[in-house]
Amino acid sequence: MRFSKSLLLFPVPALALYGTFFVLPAVQGLQYSTTDWDGFSPSFHNVGLDNFREVATADDLFRNALGNNLKFLLAVVIGQTVLALFLAVLLAARSRGSTWLRGLFFLPTILSSVSVAFVWRFVYDPNFGLANRLTGLHESYLGDEKKAIFFVAITQIWFHAGQMMIIYLAGINQIPPELYEAARTDGANRWQQFRHITWPLVAPATTLVVAYTTIQSFKAFDLILGLGGNPPRGALDILSTRIYTTFANNQLGYAAAESVVFMLAIAAVTVAQNRATRLAHR
Amino acid sequence: MSNLSRRTLLFAAAGSALAACAGPGGDADEKTVTGFDGPVEGQLSFAHWRAEDKDVLEQIVASFVQKNPKVTVRQDISPSNDYQSTALQKIRGGSVGDAFTAFRGAQFTQIASVGVFADLSTQSDLVGKFDPKLIAAGTSESKQLGLPYQLVFNMPVTNVDLLAKYGYTDLPKDWDGFLGMLDGLKAKDVTPIAWPGGDAANAGQLLNTMVMNNIPSDDALGKFETGEVKATDEWFVHTLKQYAQLRPYVQSGANGTGSEAAQQLFATQKAALLATGSFMAGAVRKLGAKFPLGLYAPITTTADKAKYEGVFNATFILGINAKSSKQGAALAWLKHLADPAVAGVYANGTSQHVTVKDVEYTNEDLKSFAPWLTRKTLLAPRFQFNNLDVRSAVENATVQVVGGTDPAKAAEAAQRVIDQKR
Amino acid sequence: MRIGRRALLGFYALIVIVPLLVVVGGSVKTTQQLFASPFGLPTHPTLDNYDTVLRQQNLLRVLGNSITVVAVSVPATLILASLTAYAAARLPGWWGHAVFGIFAAGLAVPAQAMMIPQYVQFDRLGLRDSLTGLMLINVVVTLPVAVFILTGFMRTLPRELYEAAELDGAGAWTMFRKVAVPLSYPSLAATSIFLVVMHWNDLLYPLLFIDDPAKRTLPLALLDFQGEYLTDYPLLFTGVVVASVPMVLAYAFLQRHFVAGITAGSIKG
Numbered sequence: 009m010r011f012s013k014s015l016l017l018f019p020v021p022a023l024a025l026y027g028t029f030f031v032l033p034a035v036q037g038l039q040y041s042t043t044d045w046d047g048f049s050p051s052f053h054n055v056g057l058d059n060f061r062e063v064a065t066a067d068d069l070f071r072n073a074l075g076n077n078l079k080f081l082l083a084v085v086i087g088q089t090v091l092a093l094f095l096a097v098l099l100a101a102r103s104r105g106s107t108w109l110r111g112l113f114f115l116p117t118i119l120s121s122v123s124v125a126f127v128w129r130f131v132y133d134p135n136f137g138l139a140n141r142l143t144g145l146h147e148s149y150l151g152d153e154k155k156a157i158f159f160v161a162i163t164q165i166w167f168h169a170g171q172m173m174i175i176y177l178a179g180i181n182q183i184p185p186e187l188y189e190a191a192r193t194d195g196a197n198r199w200q201q202f203r204h205i206t207w208p209l210v211a212p213a214t215t216l217v218v219a220y221t222t223i224q225s226f227k228a229f230d231l232i233l234g235l236g237g238n239p240p241r242g243a244l245d246i247l248s249t250r251i252y253t254t255f256a257n258n259q260l261g262y263a264a265a266e267s268v269v270f271m272l273a274i275a276a277v278t279v280a281q282n283r284a285t286r287l288a289h290r
Numbered sequence: 291m292s293n294l295s296r297r298t299l300l301f302a303a304a305g306s307a308l309a310a311c312a313g314p315g316g317d318a319d320e321k322t323v324t325g326f327d328g329p330v331e332g333q334l335s336f337a338h339w340r341a342e343d344k345d346v347l348e349q350i351v352a353s354f355v356q357k358n359p360k361v362t363v364r365q366d367i368s369p370s371n372d373y374q375s376t377a378l379q380k381i382r383g384g385s386v387g388d389a390f391t392a393f394r395g396a397q398f399t400q401i402a403s404v405g406v407f408a409d410l411s412t413q414s415d416l417v418g419k420f421d422p423k424l425i426a427a428g429t430s431e432s433k434q435l436g437l438p439y440q441l442v443f444n445m446p447v448t449n450v451d452l453l454a455k456y457g458y459t460d461l462p463k464d465w466d467g468f469l470g471m472l473d474g475l476k477a478k479d480v481t482p483i484a485w486p487g488g489d490a491a492n493a494g495q496l497l498n499t500m501v502m503n504n505i506p507s508d509d510a511l512g513k514f515e516t517g518e519v520k521a522t523d524e525w526f527v528h529t530l531k532q533y534a535q536l537r538p539y540v541q542s543g544a545n546g547t548g549s550e551a552a553q554q555l556f557a558t559q560k561a562a563l564l565a566t567g568s569f570m571a572g573a574v575r576k577l578g579a580k581f582p583l584g585l586y587a588p589i590t591t592t593a594d595k596a597k598y599e600g601v602f603n604a605t606f607i608l609g610i611n612a613k614s615s616k617q618g619a620a621l622a623w624l625k626h627l628a629d630p631a632v633a634g635v636y637a638n639g640t641s642q643h644v645t646v647k648d649v650e651y652t653n654e655d656l657k658s659f660a661p662w663l664t665r666k667t668l669l670a671p672r673f674q675f676n677n678l679d680v681r682s683a684v685e686n687a688t689v690q691v692v693g694g695t696d697p698a699k700a701a702e703a704a705q706r707v708i709d710q711k712r
Numbered sequence: 713m714r715i716g717r718r719a720l721l722g723f724y725a726l727i728v729i730v731p732l733l734v735v736v737g738g739s740v741k742t743t744q745q746l747f748a749s750p751f752g753l754p755t756h757p758t759l760d761n762y763d764t765v766l767r768q769q770n771l772l773r774v775l776g777n778s779i780t781v782v783a784v785s786v787p788a789t790l791i792l793a794s795l796t797a798y799a800a801a802r803l804p805g806w807w808g809h810a811v812f813g814i815f816a817a818g819l820a821v822p823a824q825a826m827m828i829p830q831y832v833q834f835d836r837l838g839l840r841d842s843l844t845g846l847m848l849i850n851v852v853v854t855l856p857v858a859v860f861i862l863t864g865f866m867r868t869l870p871r872e873l874y875e876a877a878e879l880d881g882a883g884a885w886t887m888f889r890k891v892a893v894p895l896s897y898p899s900l901a902a903t904s905i906f907l908v909v910m911h912w913n914d915l916l917y918p919l920l921f922i923d924d925p926a927k928r929t930l931p932l933a934l935l936d937f938q939g940e941y942l943t944d945y946p947l948l949f950t951g952v953v954v955a956s957v958p959m960v961l962a963y964a965f966l967q968r969h970f971v972a973g974i975t976a977g978s979i980k981g
């Protein structure tokens with residue numbers, strides 16, 4: 009095999025930085041997780057797997073955050089995927105109006121999470137906010153122990169549905185129009201066309217959308233801090249905010265152990281989802 | 291630059307970075323510290339959490355700079371809950387907080403334990419300006435590490451006019467009377483209590499007065515952490531049940547209400563009580579409230595069993611950063627704040643009493659709160675917690691109960707967290 | 713059917729745009745006005761909030777910090793990542809796969825798993841409370857996604873182009889500059905926009921690293937705002953408008969690139 013050896017030098021600068029400030033800290037995270045270091049003392053103890061044992065068996069706060077995170081994930085993945093696909097189907101036909109609306113629906117994606125959180129704090133204010141004013145309800149939204157995390161999910165969907173819509177639009181535009189023409193000749197109604205042509209053929213897009221949404225849902229850190237304050241209440245706590253709170257509480261070793269479990273949770277969910285998406289499109 | 295030398299440079303950089311991450315522990319860099327005799331010059335960082343006081347403090351900074359022209363003072367302000375959880379990390383870094391403040395309780399203890407407070411014990415001309423009874427919260431192992439500056443009342447603020455309009459001038463002295471008053475107000479379409487249940491830092495203030503007459507001993511809340519007291523104890527479950535009785539009397543969606551909205555309800559006369567503390571008087575005035583303010587604490591027992599009428603706290607503990615290179619300037623700044631005339635500017639400008647002696651109070655709200663300086667009040671029990679996870683567990687239980695959770699269940703869940711985290 | 717479709721789209725358009733209009737309107741109202749009538753047109757519009765935010769709050773300084781960080785970290789990431797992507801696309805056999813795989817693996821690692829050691833590392837190097845440190849960490853954490861996108865594109869460039877250049881005696885460096893970069897222009901543009909949005913909006917690392925208020929970036933300054941102006945939604949909204957205007961303006965002019973870039977970068981979340 010013949011190739012210019014100088015090609016090997018090209019990735020060197022990136023590898024040096026990546027190795028030093030990304031890979032090394034990631035590995036060190038594992039080392040920290042077996043200690044009780046508080047972050048500032050010169051001394052610390054090796055505690056072996058004690059931190060992990062505690063995370064797994066005796067930490068209601070962590071379990072609560074995990075539970076909230078999974079609820080949030082499920083709500084966002086289902087809600088956002090359905091909404092994005094729905095909007096994409098409605099906007100698939102090219103027209104001046106649809107181009108304009110695509111631009112509008114995508115707009116929230118470019119705002120910062122903190123900005124979005126502030127906007128929605130005002131939407132959700134029980135006494136003065138937009139939501140109760142417009143609907144005439146008397147919800148307490150983020151104050152509702154059981155539903156609070158789902159209201160954050162609504163904000164997250166508002167934030168990113170436009171982005172996922174674009175991915176679906178790309179998928180839909182690749183479907184040959186002849187397929188629909190043939191179906192119409194056979195007398196298929198719109199639902200049947202969707203069910204038998206669009207849905208199976210956007211499977212690759214769904215896989216992407218679900219995967220992206222999952223990563224975003226685990227990363228909702230900024231949105232939660234903006235909506236729920238720092239540290240957020242139990243009803244709004246998710247894994248990333250729990251880890252940050254532990255860190256701020258000067259328990260670096262324990263926070264590192266929580267991070268390792270966090271990573272495993274993401275890996276597990278991603279694997280499970282890949283299977284589920286494949287089944288749904290079968 | 292040739293490829294080779296560039297690579298060498300990169301490896302050299304990577305090598306030094308590797309050396310710097312040997313692992314946890316060890317923090318060798320010591321800055322040179324000049325001590326209190328250092329010059330009064332340079333830019334001083336004053337870290338605190340009272341954004342409401344920013345303008346008044348700017349005035350005080352101006353008069354300080356006039357006396358010491360080589361100094362500038364920068365206020366580094368964080369929201370109170372952020373300050374509670376991250377101030378230590380930041381102050382320890384040294385770029386923030388040459389002079390700083392600490393909350394009484396957990397935060398003071400933690401900062402003291404890592405040696406970030408410079409010892410003020412020998413600075414008698416500074417310490418002597420304060421009322422000795424009120425600065426005990428700034429001592430640790432018989433050293434005066436910090437000086438509490440504010441004297442606040444952590445009890446509900448009342449709209450005196452609105453209460454009088456419906457015949458409540460002598461406020462109830464027992465629990466049944468209190469519930470009766472809330473019922474009467476509700477019948478007149480007034481929200482009896484505005485309570486920021488969605489804002490953890492302020493939602494917990496009500497706990498002070500709700501437990502002041504229920505606790506078996508004055509230091510009971512601190513004993514959650516030693517296991518001597520449990521959330522499932524009869525007195526605490528009883529307190530939670532009393533919280534449950536308040537459900538109909540707080541504004542709708544109380545658990546989702548932030549401080550700003552609660553203040554707005556109170557300032558616009560839609561609510562009669564603001565269940566936080568005297569420290570919100572200034573903010574309420576800013577929102578345009580013109581009515582006279584009072585203070586009132588719910589009595590959770592019968593009148594004869596009540597030990598206390600209210601709650602006070604000595605907080606905003608001023609300290610000097612032991613790691614700071616500008617301790618001379620920081621000491622001068624603290625001395626300036628302790629000057630009775632300056633402390634008066636602070637007190638009257640922010641509607642808060644201070645712990646400095648011989649201060650003249652001219653602010654109307656302070657005058658109407660003044661009788662409470664001599665009444666039977668308990669030092670705020672909420673700040674006895676040293677562990678923030680434990681404090682959150684206890685306070686969250688009260689929030690959850692108001693939101694509809696069964697008191698016994700909330701108590702059990704709280705105790706489980708306390709057992710895991712203490 | 714058509715009417716149903718229009719009604720549904722119109723309804724969602726309102727959901728997207730109404731909160732944003734309330735924010736813009738709220739920024740020129742007083743607190744009382746906003747609480748009394750959030751949807752109403754401002755009766756006595758005031759620019760006081762903008763004065764407070766820009767002058768007293770020093771948001772111009774903060775804006776400057778954000779611009780500085782993005783102006784350095786985005787080009788730096790692009791250069792490093794395109795060099796790497798070029799090698800990953802051109803190196804034969806497992807060499808190319810190894811380079812690509814090492815970076816792609818980083819996509820699975822959440823920031824929370826590294827942030828604690830990174831905090832200690834940057835602290836010891838004296839890079840923690842500094843804009844330089846922030847630039848460096850931005851580059852490092854977005855290298856994986858940038859390499860991922862660019863490698864995907866550079867692999868689609870036809871081999872014949874390189875072979876033709878090779879016959880002309882061009883070395884690897886010349887081919888990178890004269891062939892790969894010009895042809896990758898669309899994906900470089902998309903990637904750079906994605907990076908600008910990422911770096912502009914990031915909160916975690918500024919929150920973790922920055923103590924000195926003079927070194928805050930926009931999202932962090934906004935978060936602090938919430939505490940400073942507890943009682944003041946109009947001021948908060950003014951901050952939101954100031955922080956968003958640069959991005960929204962850029963979006964208005966470069967909409968297609970934004971959509972392409974952010975969608976390509978979705979993998980990063």
